[in-house]
Amino acid sequence: MSDASPILRINALTKTFDDFTALHGIDLDVAEGEFLAIVGPSGSGKTTLIRLLVGMDDPTDGAIWLRDQRIDVIPANRRPTCMVFQSLALFPHRTVGQNIEFPLKLRGVAAKARKDRALELLDLLRLPRDYYAKRIQQCSGGEKQRVALARALAFDPEILFFDEPLSALDYRLRKTLEKELKDLHRRTGKTFIYITHSLEEAMVMSDRIAIMRAGRFEQIAPAEEIYARPVSPFVAEFMGEVNFLPLRAGMVAGAALSSAAQAALAGQGGTLVLRPESLRLNPQAADLTLTGTVAAAYLLGSRMQYRIDSPAGELTVEVLREDAVAGGIGAPVTLGCDLAALHLIAEARDAAA
Numbered sequence: 001m002s003d004a005s006p007i008l009r010i011n012a013l014t015k016t017f018d019d020f021t022a023l024h025g026i027d028l029d030v031a032e033g034e035f036l037a038i039v040g041p042s043g044s045g046k047t048t049l050i051r052l053l054v055g056m057d058d059p060t061d062g063a064i065w066l067r068d069q070r071i072d073v074i075p076a077n078r079r080p081t082c083m084v085f086q087s088l089a090l091f092p093h094r095t096v097g098q099n100i101e102f103p104l105k106l107r108g109v110a111a112k113a114r115k116d117r118a119l120e121l122l123d124l125l126r127l128p129r130d131y132y133a134k135r136i137q138q139c140s141g142g143e144k145q146r147v148a149l150a151r152a153l154a155f156d157p158e159i160l161f162f163d164e165p166l167s168a169l170d171y172r173l174r175k176t177l178e179k180e181l182k183d184l185h186r187r188t189g190k191t192f193i194y195i196t197h198s199l200e201e202a203m204v205m206s207d208r209i210a211i212m213r214a215g216r217f218e219q220i221a222p223a224e225e226i227y228a229r230p231v232s233p234f235v236a237e238f239m240g241e242v243n244f245l246p247l248r249a250g251m252v253a254g255a256a257l258s259s260a261a262q263a264a265l266a267g268q269g270g271t272l273v274l275r276p277e278s279l280r281l282n283p284q285a286a287d288l289t290l291t292g293t294v295a296a297a298y299l300l301g302s303r304m305q306y307r308i309d310s311p312a313g314e315l316t317v318e319v320l321r322e323d324a325v326a327g328g329i330g331a332p333v334t335l336g337c338d339l340a341a342l343h344l345i346a347e348a349r350d351a352a353a
């Protein structure tokens with residue numbers, strides 16, 4: 001994030017429903033022009049947060065600032081932000097042009113200027129200009145998403161909020177629109193805040209990911225950092241396949257450590273996080289070594305994934321197909337990794353289970 005003052009600041013935001021607290025005094029700064037994805041399991045508070053940000057609901061406590069203006073006290077229709085709903089809420093019987101121009105009409109913009117802007121927005125969203133006269137009903141799912149985005153941009157909002165806009169679409173269309181959204185973000189320079197269940201979407205598009213858990217942010221950082229240096233076993237697991245090795249007094253049960261690894265881990269305890277692709281099969285040399293047998297093997301396109309029974313429990317390993325082990329199920333293997341691939345979390349794994 002840049003050093004410039006944030007466009008959006010959330011301060012000690014709390015939301016309580018009767019005796020249930022959905023948001024526990026959360027803080028967040030979003031930089032101007034940033035693409036922030038908010039991810040988290042079902043019920044973690046993502047929608048509650050967005051509803052407070054766009055003014056569909058009021059916080060129980062805390063404040064929301066847009067630059068130096070406190071906005072949680074301003075009614076939704078007067079907030080200079082905009083939300084792209086998953087359900088689109090387009091007018092189906094009207095034309096594409098009428099839909100895009102709707103916010104401009106509300107603001108009393110003259111007909112000619114409205115049309116000019118709608119055509120510009122069609123260009124921006126890479127829709128043909130003759131779509132201006134087409135009815136929404138005649139548009140495909142992907143085209144409707146683009147029209148909804150064009151309409152959101154016609155509001156000229158300070159921040160665009162997205163609540164799972166792609167979740168109802170099929171895989172290929174979703175992949176296409178992910179790239180288009182990222183590209184649109186770059187071309188408009190707007191601030192995007194994007195809620196999703198899909199970690200993959202978040203990783204493809206965003207500058208930073210905020211991971212929510214039970215009404216709090218567990219970690220907020222760029223995807224690479226969260227992936228390589230998760231703050232907790234929960235985040236590590238949320239970010240994909242992972243191995244956990246308990247570390248007690250600098251030792252991993254059943255594993256041999258190089259002298260460099262012994263020195264680095266001396267006296268420490270917690271959980272070592274190790275990604276499947278960081279483990280090597282039958283390496284020449286490694287800082288951490290374990291022996292085991294192949295329990296299962298899966299082909300993942302260009303890669304192979306193995307489940308290995310080891311003294312440290314079942315471990316997952318992913319290697320390129322050309323590095324596959326000979327012998328298959330039951331074959332003995334040695335697993336190894338470098339010190340740099342090990343990430344230590346102070347929390348014991350059991351605490352997150």
Ligand SMILES: Nc1ncnc2c1ncn2[C@@H]1O[C@H](COP(=O)(O)OP(=O)(O)OP(=O)(O)O)[C@@H](O)[C@H]1O
Nearest residue numbers: 017020022040041042043044045046047048049197
């Ligand atoms: N109006 C409400 N009254 C009572 N509890 C609510 C209300 N709205 C949300 N909650 C509760 O607050 C918690 C957070 O809900 P929220 O919808 O924000 O989660 P979410 O992360 O968006 O989940 P999902 O990914 O399933 O949409 C849930 O436990 C939910 O049951």
